Amino acid sequence: MTSLLSTDPLLSAVAAFPRPLLLTEKDVAALLRCSTRLLQQWRADGVSPPAWMALGPKLVRYPAAALIAWIDGGAGTSKAPRSIAATTVAPVTDGLFAPDWAGAGFDEPPFRGGRRPKVRRTSFMGLLSTGLPDEEWLFVVRSASGRPIEFVESLQHDRSDDDEVVWLRLDEYLEASARAAAHAAASSFQTVLEESMPDAEPNRYRREPL
Incomplete structure (x- = not known):
């Protein structure tokens, strides 16, 4: 075998x-x-x-x-x-x-x-470059940001017990990454806006989370 x-x-x-x-x-x-x-x-x-x-x-x-x-x-x-x-x-x-x-x-x-996930590539980079939308890989999804990180890469960083370890299809991974990036950009913009207008009402320019 x-x-x-x-x-x-x-x-x-x-x-x-x-x-x-x-x-x-x-x-x-x-x-x-x-x-x-x-x-x-x-x-x-x-x-x-x-x-x-x-x-x-x-x-x-x-x-x-x-x-x-x-x-x-x-x-x-x-x-x-x-x-x-x-x-x-x-x-x-x-x-x-x-x-x-x-x-x-x-x-x-x-x-x-x-259920054996549909893993057809020998590496994560191979999945990104030539993978099909329904092919799967293992990710750690950060509880704070919702950002998915490739499993082996995540082992090199500090992790929270609240993080989820999940199999995602390639299309799910790309969608989740885009959402996390948009959320991070919005949060960064909000921080810059608040720092540039310290006398403004605290919640006046706050955006709803994406």
């Missing part, structure tokens, strides 16, 4: 990232095309893998290297995940669950019922 790591450009990019990554629950759910609720249920039931770390009462992170190793080594097999519920006090190193991953995994797509 073909390795998902060799056929999925996003997984390959995450694997090649120059520094260790801790992925959010939303990241992992999007990459594996499953729900965050399923990941939460797995953690509650002691199902492994993927490995995860508890950095606080409600702060969970997934080491990217461990996730990629699991996907490349077994996520494409037809066997069901192995539960470690009976060994929930099993070895833990610095909060990182370290189960035996041999043989754990799922049919392709990674989770039964999961």
